[in-house]
Amino acid sequence: MTRTVSSLDDLDLEIAVAYIALGVARSAQAHCPSAENTHRVAEAAAAVDGLLDERLAVAA
Secondary structure, eight states, X not given: OOOOOSOHHXXXXXXXXXXXXXXXXXXXXXXXXXXXHHHHHHHXXXXXXXXXXXXHHHHO
8 A cells, every 4th residue: 555644643533534434334234234234344444454554564
């Protein structure tokens, strides 16, 4: 993944927003189990994981 991060604060904000989106997707899946919601949870989890990996790489 190649991207320019203007600051760690921006990256941290993106992580927080992605984590909230993951919670929303999980809630939707819990209330209405479907293949579409399962896919959305997987996408949201992958987004959070990717951002966390990037954050760890920047911190190192």
